[in-house]
Amino acid sequence: MSSSDSTPADVVIGIDLGTTNSLAAIMGRDGPRVLVAESASPLIPSVVSFLDDNKHIVGEKARALAIRNPRRTVHSVKRLMGRGLADLGDETTRLAYKIVDTEKSKLVRIDIDGQLYSPQEISALILGEVRRRAESALGTPVTKAVITVPAYFDDAQRQATRDAAQIAGLQALRIVNEPTAAALAYGLDTNREGTIVVYDLGGGTFDVSVLKITQGVYKVAATSGDTHLGGDDFDNAIMDRILGAVSNATGKDLRSQPEALQQIRLSAEAMKMELSTGDVATLEVDIGQDEPVTVRITRDDFEDMIRADIERTLACCRSALADADVEIEDVNDIVFVGGSTRIPLVRKRVTEVFGREPHTELDPDRVVALGAAIQADVISGGNRDLLLLDVIPLSLGLETMGGAFAKLITRNQTVPCSVTEMFSTYADNQSGIDINVYQGERELVADCRKLGSFKLTGLPGMAAGLPRVEVTFLVDADGVLTVKAREQRSGVSASIDVVPSHGLTRDEVKGIVRESIVNAHADFAARELIELSNKARNLIDGTQRVLDMPDLPFPPEQRDELAADIANLRALVEAQDLPGIKKACEVFGEKTQSLADDVIGAAIKQELNTERSL
């Protein structure tokens, strides 16, 4: 028993919930390690495929089904988290599955044969699979996790991630920024100190963070990024090239054929990877008639397609350095994170701009999960030496008269942070005020992102400008905002239940959780089986140890009976017979109670002796 990493009650895992792949890690005695279930790869494709009769599968098998079951296979859902249809632009035309928005909320839904799913629910299914595999790897139930998000995720996207965890039955103890997690893993691995820049170009998002590491303190000085720039965009560029070539040669538009679209998506991704090592990639598209269409893309072509995107990432780097007040010459190390950093042009340009080679020693696909595990260890009390100080990526504020954006919290503030400011009314006898909360960097709310709104009502009639409304913004350590408002003269407080513009309300999340509990008997049974099997194994081991002791105080019949019980219980565990194990454990437990007392008595005696001998 003492060989496990921690006791079941304390298990907190780190989860990297990625656009392309997801994985879990845990802190062990010798540092963080990635969790691997029976299957070969710890990387679980972030893909969910819906089958007939309301069933679904997640991971490798779902990914493999993408071509046969395109309309019901959801990939890259992370790019939809906390987003509206308008945010996504023409990206939706390249998705083989259908997304819609509803009248009630601007949040997009995924339409599977008329059944609507929020991105949070799809993410929850992925988290559920990560959790199941972690439980099977650890042999213990998992209910708590630290989950990573792109540093540049806004409030709606962070909140959506927290909601996904709740729907999956996981308590998200902390939301950690991916580049910060990577810096933790990197720092712990190399013991390096100084100023480091983490350049994180993943499947769907780009982040850059500037950190200062001193004596176990990881302080983020500034962060910047783009939550809609990553490997998917490079795939899309190649897809467009392929679709264009097919259309030119045959006049056919394959966008209307989901099966073909999925096939081309996978081919585009394969070509992209090929172009990271080779100089040219060729694809033959068989459209079922005449000659197949041949598409040839050279590395130069590909680099031309993505050059503007790469330059955008470098502009983000300059902005983060300026915010951090750090000169390029003062950067000690650059760390590469995310699969897209394997692209040669990325490496070349970053090396040119920073004047040094980026670090790639740690696997860019795993480093984030490892860092999340380190932070999970800090939060569960295992490590008191590390201190992580992160920042809020985007400014927060509210709408004032004429659509102006009044910033209360400016970007790159260390979290938690809080600001209180006074506002007033502009009309006489105004009985309520609307408080519209926005996030962004521009001067007008029209150019910022609306997070939600709430109303301060029940104000007593006063002349314009007389009420003193105190508005407090509090951002917690997850980078998630809470807003409170109070009118000072009357003492009226606002109901602070913010109606999110691109998210689920508290009630909606609760409703989904309730439903999922009803539908999750199988999940419960699986978890109970793990717990009971562990209990049974402990009983077996403990009893066996006693039976192996020389000079047993029991009659031989009792000894034989116990040996038979052990064999029986072992067979039940082997057969995964849940009700059988349950019953046998109870009977066996009672029987061995006196035995256990003796063993405990002996153990205590031994303990006392050891103590005395110290």
Added chain:
Amino acid sequence: MSVDNLRSSLVDVPSGTITAESDTATLFDRLGLEPSAVVDAALIERHYLALSRQLHPDFQAAATDDVQQLAVRNSALLNEAYTTLLDDQKRLEYLLALRDAEALERNKKLSPVFLMESMEHSEAVESAADDTSKLATLAKTYKGEVAERISAAQAALAESDADVDRVATLLHEARVYRRILRDCKTR
């Protein structure tokens, strides 16, 4: 140097008890420092880290909900104090407000001569475009302009009879130059 007997308005350091702050506490009280225009950055850093290790929510995951909420609040107050006091511009603006809460607002209008000059500087940055050596030279000039005003304001605020209106103008002008300096660096 020991920080064990550090006195903060946010947490009782020896026992680690997180306390609700009184209304009269200053940003300096939060970090256990005496108010002053000139500060020791290394000392602020040391106090901040010692207090963060007690207040940060990461270390309160096992505490009751009430204590956790207080930890978030006090961490926010600590971060505010740290960010404000370590940044020359913000610290001096805060000290000025302690002396005269209206001074900054009252002196918001800068002289037409200064505004003309600053517009010319903005245009200089604009026309330097991609010329990195030219931008670097400009950045150096503006850094000097900021530093000159900050040290003048700092010296004035070290005296008990500072001319608050003059300090306010210096700080507004420093802000303008900081903005131009940022344009230089991100271009």
